[in-house]
Amino acid sequence: MxxxxxxxxxxxxxxxxxxxxxxxxxxxxxxxxxxxxxxxxxxxxxxxxxxxxxxxxxxxxxxxxxxxxxxxxxxxxxxxxxxxxxxxxxxxxxxxxYSYDDRSLEEYKNSKKMDSLCVDIIKNEIPDRESFxxxxxxxxxxxxxxxxxxxxxxxxxxxxxxxxxxxxxxxxxxxxxxxxxxxxxxxxxxxxxxxxxxxxxxxxxxxxxxxxxxxxxxxxxxxxxxxxxxxxxxxVSASKAADSTSLESALESFEADHKRKPNEDELFFLKAFVNDQILKSQL
Structure with a gap:
């Protein structure tokens, strides 16, 4: 609706x-x-x-x-x-x-050009895939x-x-x-x-x-x-706390600034910014 x-x-x-x-x-x-x-x-x-x-x-x-x-x-x-x-x-x-026949879709999934959910939805919700x-x-x-x-x-x-x-x-x-x-x-x-x-x-x-x-x-x-x-x-508060590749350090910084533990969303954000630090450290 x-x-x-x-x-x-x-x-x-x-x-x-x-x-x-x-x-x-x-x-x-x-x-x-x-x-x-x-x-x-x-x-x-x-x-x-x-x-x-x-x-x-x-x-x-x-x-x-x-x-x-x-x-x-x-x-x-x-x-x-x-x-x-x-x-x-x-x-x-x-x-x-791309081609959207079954064989091609499996190849794309195996090569990670498409994820499995994408392939499943294409198969179930796109008719006439041979010519799509x-x-x-x-x-x-x-x-x-x-x-x-x-x-x-x-x-x-x-x-x-x-x-x-x-x-x-x-x-x-x-x-x-x-x-x-x-x-x-x-x-x-x-x-x-x-x-x-x-x-x-x-x-x-x-x-x-x-x-x-x-x-x-x-x-x-x-x-x-x-x-x-x-x-x-x-x-922004999660980003400020996550200045290294350590989640433990980010949690300590967050709790020191806010005088409380992060809620569920904030914990997710802290992990996500720490992961970004990890990825940057790998470059």
Missing amino acids: LNKLSKSIYYLSNQNDKERPTLGLVCGDKYSLVIDGGNSVQHANDFLREIESLNVPPIKYLVITHAHWDHFLGMNEYNATIIVNSLTNEIINKWRG QLNASDIIFEESLKLDLGNKVCILERIRSTHTDDSTVAYIPDEKTIFLGDSVYCTTTNSLFHFKQSKLLPMIEDIQKYDAVHFLLGHESICDLDEMNSYWNEL
Whole structure:
């Protein structure tokens, strides 16, 4: 079921059990914009069926927030102008060269080009895989792009991110709403989950310059300003405490500063920043 944020903004909530991220819909007087294409043909079509029940302008644009498979494998279904930043396009181009038959998928899984969950979802939720190929991008931008949907402006911008180097956000000024994709999350390198510590403060700066009160995230759906500020504070305090490859040292520093033990989220963040220190020490 679609969630209605305002008369012009809707979103389909994330389903983490199916690796389905939040999908967004922004409607102007003339056109509509979809934010992220979904993780499969089935995911996209589930979203489109929900949109069909609304009296909204036709979908003209689809923006992909970053080139992780769960955000773009459904993009062909919208019959829309596909918008990506240049780095996102480079990465998705590799997927455009893939074959999606069983044998090829097993090869990609074994070579770690795709993880097992991705392969399972492709097999179950993308029909006609023998002929499946991702459509080409139509608009490729570098830093930012402004769309006018008809009395509804949407600003797309590539930002610095702890998650990927190709993160795009979508900001709707008159609604004070921003779609963040997965930009504020950690990532995984060499089987270690970690936050890119060097990108944390630049990312927060890039996002906080927008006057937003509604934040749509890839795998939490929606947060308000207080929730986002709390998230930033927890990340920053964990980052300050994790200045070495020792989790024990990070915990001691955190407890000395806060006079308490970290909560569950803070402990996860501390581990993630320590892992980043470990990865940097291996370079």
